[in-house]
Amino acid sequence: MNAPLTASRATRKIPVTILTGFLGAGKTTLLNYILHENHGRKIAVIENEFGEVGIDGDLVLASETEEIYEMVNGCVCCTATVREDLVRIVRQLVERPDRLDHILVETSGLADPYPVAQTFFIDDPISREVNLDAIVAMVDAKHIGAHLDDIRLDGVDNQAVDQIVCADRVVINKVDLVDEADVAALSERIRGLNATAEIVTSSYARIDLTSILGLGAFEATRKLMEIGDGSGHSGEHAHDHHAHDEHDHGHDHHDHHDHDDEPDHLHDPSVGSVGIAVDAEVDLAAFERWIAELRETHGEDLFRMKGILAVKGEDDRYVLQGVHSLIEFRPAQPWNTEPRSSRLVFIGRDLDRTALNERFAACLAD
Numbered sequence: 001m002n003a004p005l006t007a008s009r010a011t012r013k014i015p016v017t018i019l020t021g022f023l024g025a026g027k028t029t030l031l032n033y034i035l036h037e038n039h040g041r042k043i044a045v046i047e048n049e050f051g052e053v054g055i056d057g058d059l060v061l062a063s064e065t066e067e068i069y070e071m072v073n074g075c076v077c078c079t080a081t082v083r084e085d086l087v088r089i090v091r092q093l094v095e096r097p098d099r100l101d102h103i104l105v106e107t108s109g110l111a112d113p114y115p116v117a118q119t120f121f122i123d124d125p126i127s128r129e130v131n132l133d134a135i136v137a138m139v140d141a142k143h144i145g146a147h148l149d150d151i152r153l154d155g156v157d158n159q160a161v162d163q164i165v166c167a168d169r170v171v172i173n174k175v176d177l178v179d180e181a182d183v184a185a186l187s188e189r190i191r192g193l194n195a196t197a198e199i200v201t202s203s204y205a206r207i208d209l210t211s212i213l214g215l216g217a218f219e220a221t222r223k224l225m226e227i228g229d230g231s232g233h234s235g236e237h238a239h240d241h242h243a244h245d246e247h248d249h250g251h252d253h254h255d256h257h258d259h260d261d262e263p264d265h266l267h268d269p270s271v272g273s274v275g276i277a278v279d280a281e282v283d284l285a286a287f288e289r290w291i292a293e294l295r296e297t298h299g300e301d302l303f304r305m306k307g308i309l310a311v312k313g314e315d316d317r318y319v320l321q322g323v324h325s326l327i328e329f330r331p332a333q334p335w336n337t338e339p340r341s342s343r344l345v346f347i348g349r350d351l352d353r354t355a356l357n358e359r360f361a362a363c364l365a366d
């Protein structure tokens with residue numbers, strides 16, 4: 001039912017935070033932290049995932065008070081249907097009688113947050129109901145350097161750079177994996193890309209939520225989008241326009257609204273995903289051997305691995321998490337009565353689909 005908006009309801013827009021960050025930076029870890037923190041806010045989370053097989057929904061731990069919505073699979077920044085799905089979900093959320101305090105949109109690790117942010121300004125009536133609060137970019141202190149330096153990108157966007165350039169706040173996560181000098185050097189580097197965003201650090205995404213929610217970077221962001229009325233202040237959250245333009249390899253940010261599914265900019269075409277989903281169990285030792293082998297041979301080009309697997313003889317689901325050569329494979333919640341199945345997704349450069357499928361098949365239990 002579309003209840004007419006009361007004046008107070010219409011004027012109190014729901015703040016939306018866009019959470020961005022390269023593959024494996026720790027966005028889902030942050031969501032889990034937020035969803036289970038006792039902060040007294042009613043928050044809805046919208047997820048977008050890049051990868052042939054959806055895993056993220058299951059990696060977010062159920063919470064009684066907050067809700068999780070998944071956008072159709074595909075990259076939200078370059079696929080019109082995914083953006084339409086985002087708008088549809090937000091519309092549903094704002095029409096609910098129980099008012100939300102905050103909406104958090106997690107974009108896929110390869111997304112450019114810019115067109116996503118624009119959705120909230122141009123797609124009225126949504127723009128009358130929600131306020132873009134801020135774009136928060138999370139970076140992996142250990143791995144971001146290599147992605148910023150990616151020399152193999154030629155004429156296509158470097159999403160890792162774009163995400164930082166767009167941000168109102170940058171969270172340097174995984175500081176437990178590096179030393180202080182590395183954090184200082186990385187902060188310096190981030191400063192070079194984005195002169196104004198405040199930088200905070202975290203380990204396992206444990207951050208004071210007031211440092212990422214309710215920032216009110218809206219006015220400055222309006223300015224960034226160039227649809228402001230000139231009243232937007234250029235205070236502490238103002239974006240560095242020029243920094244972005246320097247890294248703007250052929251984006252057309254004003255043209256994202258076309259209702260076709262043609263990307264309006266180029267992702268690195270050599271980066272893709274291979275998904276595997278089978279109603280079968282794996283042999284633990286064989287699977288672990290294969291993962292160790294992948295770490296040795298493909299640690300650099302395998303940006304991300306995620307999986308939920310049924311292991312023969314084990315009651316618990318096994319969760320696979322990999323970011324380059326840092327790989328975890330461990331038991332999580334029990335399957336109970338749910339059908340046992342194995343799903344995994346690889347995201348990386350020049351992936352060999354046939355080889356991955358064959359090697360996985362060889363790990364299945366008899």
Ligand SMILES: Nc1nc2c(ncn2[C@@H]2O[C@H](COP(=O)(O)OP(=O)(O)OP(=O)(O)O)[C@@H](O)[C@H]2O)c(=O)[nH]1
Nearest residue numbers: 023024025026027028029109173174203204205321
């Ligand atoms: N050592 C360490 N590991 C972390 C930290 N934060 C997250 N991780 C691990 O890094 C891996 C990736 O974390 P996620 O939260 O799934 O990353 P993401 O940004 O959602 O990844 P995508 O879905 O691929 O975009 C997981 O294995 C996490 O447990 C941290 O601060 N330190």
